[in-house]
Amino acid sequence: DAGVIQSPRHEVTEMGQEVTLRCKPISGHDYLFWYRQTMMRGLELLIYFNNNVPIDDSGMPEDRFSAKMPNASFSTLKIQPSEPRDSAVYFCASSNSGFLGELFFGEGSRLTVL
Amino acid sequence: ELKVEQNPLFLSMQEGKNYTIYCNYSTTSDRLYWYRQDPGKSLESLFVLLSNGAVKQEGRLMASLDTKARLSTLHITAAVHDLSATYFCAVDNSGSEKLVFGKGMKLTVNP
Numbered sequence: 253d254a255g256v257i258q259s260p261r262h263e264v265t266e267m268g269q270e271v272t273l274r275c276k277p278i279s280g281h282d283y284l285f286w287y288r289q290t291m292m293r294g295l296e297l298l299i300y301f302n303n304n305v306p307i308d309d310s311g312m313p314e315d316r317f318s319a320k321m322p323n324a325s326f327s328t329l330k331i332q333p334s335e336p337r338d339s340a341v342y343f344c345a346s347s348n349s350g351f352l353g354e355l356f357f358g359e360g361s362r363l364t365v366l
Numbered sequence: 367e368l369k370v371e372q373n374p375l376f377l378s379m380q381e382g383k384n385y386t387i388y389c390n391y392s393t394t395s396d397r398l399y400w401y402r403q404d405p406g407k408s409l410e411s412l413f414v415l416l417s418n419g420a421v422k423q424e425g426r427l428m429a430s431l432d433t434k435a436r437l438s439t440l441h442i443t444a445a446v447h448d449l450s451a452t453y454f455c456a457v458d459n460s461g462s463e464k465l466v467f468g469k470g471m472k473l474t475v476n477p
Contacts, residue, residue, distance in 0.1 A: 285465075294452065295467035308464065323369065343408065354399070354411040 256276070258356035262343040264364045270332040273361045276325055277346030285355065286319055286329050295343075301327065313345050334365045368393045368459045372468035380476055387471050389455035391439040397458035399465070400433050400439045402451045409454065413440075426457050445475045 257276040265271055277284045285300040299309040304321045312319070316335070321327040331338055341362050345355040369392040381384055389398070400412040413422045415431035415438060422429050426449065428441045438455055452470045459466050 294469045296454075297464055297466075300464075311464075345409075354414055355409075356411070357409040359408045 256279070256344055256346050256356055258342075258361050260361055261359060262362045262364075264366065265334055266366050267335055268333045269365075270330065271334045271338075271363060271365075273329040273342050273344075273363070275327045275344030275358060277327070278348075278356055279325065281326075281346035281348045281356070282320060283347045283349075284327050285345045285347075286327070287345065287357075289341045289343060289360070290339075298342075298347070299331070314331035331363075334363075336365045339363055339365050368373075368395070368439075368457060368466045370455060370457050370466050372453075372455055372471050375469055376472050376474075378474045378476060379445055381446055385443070385445065386439050386441045387453065387473075389440070389457075389468055391436050391457045392465075393459070394433070394436075395457045395459070396433055397440050399456040399458075400438070400440055401454045401456065401467075402430050403454065403470070404451050405446060428434040442473075445454075447475050447477060449473060450475045 259274045282303050286298040287295050288298055289295050296311055298311045299319045300307055300320045317331055319329045341360045343357050343360045345357045347355050369415045371390045373388050379397040398415045402412050403409045408455045418433040426443045431438045434474040450473055452472045454467050454470045456465045
C-alpha cells in the first residue's frame with residue numbers, strides 16, 4: 253500500500269512568494285492532519301480535517317496560511333505571502349479512526365523561504 | 367493547555383546498556399503515542415497506549431502508561447546502534463482530538 257504522499261519534498265522560495273504544499277492521504281483514511289516541525293517549536297498541529305471538512309484550524313499561525321481538502325484523496329496547504337519564519341518541515345498525516353489509531357505521516361515537505 | 371514534556375532531550379549511551387526515558391503530560395488523557403524519527407525522515411509509529419497500565423513491547427523497546435501519574439516511560443534494553451533516532455511521545459488532548467507532541471529525545475547509541 254502506498255503511504256501518505258507529499259509534494260514537493262523540498263521547496264526553496266523567496267519571501268513574498270506563494271507556496272503550495274500537497275498531500276495525498278492513505279486511501280480509506282477519513283482524517284487528515286497538517287503539522288509543522290521546527291527546531292524551536294517542535295511539532296505543531298496546524299489543522300485537521302475529518303471527511304474533508306476542517307475541524308480545527310486553531311493552530312494555523314496567521315491568515316497567510318490556508319488549507320483545503322476538496323476530496324478524500326487530496327489536500328493542500330498554502331502560504332501566501334511566505335516569510336522566512338515559515339521555513340520548516342511540513343508533515344501531512346492521515347488516520348482512519350481519529351486519534352484512537354495510529355497517525356501515518358508522509359515524508360514531509362522541507363520549505364526554505366529566503 | 368496540555369503540555370507534554372520529555373526528558374532527557376538528548377541521550378548518548380553505549381551499546382548494550384539499558385535506559386529509561388520519560389514523558390510527562392499536564393492534563394488528563396488516556397491515550398499516549400510513541401513515535402520514532404530518523405534524521406531527515408518521517409515519523410514512524412512505535413506504540414499506541416490506550417489505557418492506564420498499558421504496556422507494549424517491540425524488540426528492545428518497552429513502553430508503559432500510568433495515567434494517574436500522567437507519565438509514560440520508554441525503556442531501552444541492551445541498546446544497539448540501530449536504535450539511534452529521535453523519539454517523540456504524543457498525547458491526545460482529551461475532548462479536542464488534538465495530538466500534542468513532546469519536543470523529542472535524540473538518542474545516540476555508540477558502539
